[in-house]
Amino acid sequence: MKRTHVIALVVIALLVGALMVTIQDASTYATFELAEKKAPEQVTVVGQLDLDQPITFNPQTSMLRFTAIDKDGERSVVYFNQPKPTDFERAEEVTLTGMSSGDTAFFAQDILMKCPSKYADEAKLSAN
Numbered sequence: 001m002k003r004t005h006v007i008a009l010v011v012i013a014l015l016v017g018a019l020m021v022t023i024q025d026a027s028t029y030a031t032f033e034l035a036e037k038k039a040p041e042q043v044t045v046v047g048q049l050d051l052d053q054p055i056t057f058n059p060q061t062s063m064l065r066f067t068a069i070d071k072d073g074e075r076s077v078v079y080f081n082q083p084k085p086t087d088f089e090r091a092e093e094v095t096l097t098g099m100s101s102g103d104t105a106f107f108a109q110d111i112l113m114k115c116p117s118k119y120a121d122e123a124k125l126s127a128n
Contacts, residue, residue, distance in 0.1 A: 032068075032076040035100040045070055045096045045106065049089070057084040068094060068106070076100075080108040092116050 030043040045068070049055070053067035053075075064080040066088075078096060085091075091113040098108035 029071075031070045031072045032074045032100065032104075032106060033072070035076075035106060036102055036104075039100045039102045042097065042099050042109070046093065047071060047096070048093055049091060050075055051089070055089060064088075068096065076104055076106045078106045078108050080111055082111075085111060085113055087115060088113065090115055 028044070029046050030038065032045060032047075035043045035045055047068045047070040050067040050069050055064075055066040057064045062081060062083055064082070064084045066078055066080075067075055068078050069075050078098075093114040095112040095114075096106065096108040097110040097112075098106055100106050
């Protein structure tokens with residue numbers, strides 16, 4: 001076999017390997033039910049805050065506890081062991097990355113929030 005063929009095969013093998021690693025690490029969005037089934041695997045759940053339930057933060061332990069509702073309407077208590085994000089209660093949507101304990105509790109390692117836009121409020125005011 002020619003040297004260029006060997007090099008081409010090695011490059012193709014490396015690209016296939018990199019693709020496999022990327023696909024394996026790619027997280028997909030899940031529900032709390034799916035997170036319970038996949039425990040202790042890390043998943044990403046998109047949902048909303050349940051503002052009817054209390055949101056508690058203990059500054060001594062940096063533990064935030066709240067209830068979230070996923071896209072299927074299922075509720076779960078969420079624990080986040082980091083400082084409480086600014087304007088957390090105003091979030092329109094939360095993206096939680098973490099794992100389920102298997103008994104209706106979700107332990108978030110990262111929280112991304114979609115906050116309401118100040119321009120949406122201005123547009124409502126100017127429309128009136």
